[in-house]
Amino acid sequence: MLKGWRVIAKKELKQLLRDPKITIGMIIIPLIMYPLMGSLFRASIETSMRQEIKIALVDEDRGEFSTYLKQYLGTLPNIKLTEYDCSLSEAIKRAWVEEMEALIYVPPGASESLERVEPIELEIYGRVEVSGFSSTVTSGVLSGYLASFSEFLSQSILHKKLPEYDPFVILNPLTLDYSSIISGEVVKVRPETVTQFSMNQAITIPTILMILMTFATSIAATSIGLEKEEKTLETLLSMPIDRMAILFGKLLGSIFIAMIGAISFFFGFRYYMESFTFGETLSPEEMSSLGVYGDPVGYILLIISMFLALSSAIAIAISISIFASDVRSAQATVSYLMPLFFIPGFITMFIDPSTLPIYLQIILYAIPFVHPMLATKTLFTHNYLPTILGLIYVAAFTFLVLYIAAKFFKGEKILTARFGFKLSRFKRRG
Secondary structure: OOOOHHHHHHHHHHHHHOOHHHHHHHHHHHHHHHHHHHHHHHHHHHHHHHOOEEEEEEEOOOOHHHHHHHHHHHHOOOEEEEEEOOOHHHHHHHHHHOOOOEEEEEOOOHHHHHHOOOOOOOEEEEOOOOOOOHHHHHHHHHHHHHHHHHHHHHHHHHHHHOOOOOHHHHHOOOOOOOOEEEOOEEEOOOHHHHHHHHHHHHHHHHHHHHHHHHHHHHHHHHHHHHHHHOOOHHHHHHOOOOHHHHHHHHHHHHHHHHHHHHHHHHHHHHHHHHOOOOOOOOOHHHHHHOOOOOOHHHHHHHHHHHHHHHHHHHHHHHHHHOOOOOHHHHHHHHHHHHHHHHHHHHHHHHOOHHHOOHHHHHHHHHOHHHHHHHHOOHHHHOOHHHHHHHHHHHHHHHHHHHHHHHHHHHOOHHHHOOOOOOHHHHOOOO
8 A cells, every 4th residue: 555655755865865954954053053052161161160260368367367268278279369468449459450350358357256256257359251151150169169168167166166076067967868759669869859850851852852843844844845846746646656655755754854853953952951060960870760761661652652743743744835835835834833842842841731720731732742742751750641641642633634634645636735825915005
């Protein structure tokens, strides 16, 4: 019945790969642009963190406290400390002229306050540049250093006042051992780490799905538009090949190219997002303990749901692109499908659909493209029933769309189908 679909699929692949808008715009650029942007951002941050920080200091205390502070700052490898022997107002002007990153003012009586165990107020004046990350990074690094110095002072005071006790235990009397409970299972991972990982998955996977369906429908529309522009669709349909094979071949060709584009986007976008990650992340062992790696059923359901939703989206795109006369109008036509991809995607990213009013849930679940995005939650919860029900609905919708597309392909209206928007109707009549 589908004899010749391999020939159509190969023809579709060659035609699409020869189009620079697809190979360059959808495959090559995401793979280069996102890693390049991420590398530039990360390099800027790391360079700012490693570069020498010029600090000026005005000491009006000249006692034990300021001695401790200067000794501490002097031991830091990337701090260049310069002491000013002048008033604060003059020091501020001088620090700006000499491009100091920050000015630290130690008030008089700081050592006496330290001896009486009273708070000491240090004044920090940071240099702020209009552009770049260096000012923010420098401020953060200096704040971290001073926080460490403050902790050192606390331990010194406690050791002096209470020599029989461990200062660290006094400052940290509790030792917290966090675990997470996921679907009734106890996992030795901090809850906020799990939440961060699940949020990352909840954003990344729907984003990939939205991009994948956008690529696929745009590619399918481009293919049909090129056929209509070059008048090759009539020739193709007149060949002794089953029209269902033509539809099936175009579906597979569009899906294959869209998957290449999505993989390119995935690795590029993933590298870009990892460029912003400097804190704690899950190790492979911790991810395995969460059940993410050991859940083949969840992945199988997710892949099937993705494939069915993608097939229905491409079938719709092919069916409505038939009415276009060229590539531009075909792409403009399928652009009306984009809200059906992006609105459910953004909702599933930031909102739990079960918290919505029932009528909004019905509207949301009626959109077939939302179910693959919801299927990502089964990777953690292992609650497969909602995913299976959604899979049945997506399968029924996909078969219905493919049936309508097949009926349309078998008819002769496919050769004469046209539509257009007459802008003259909206123009004023003189």
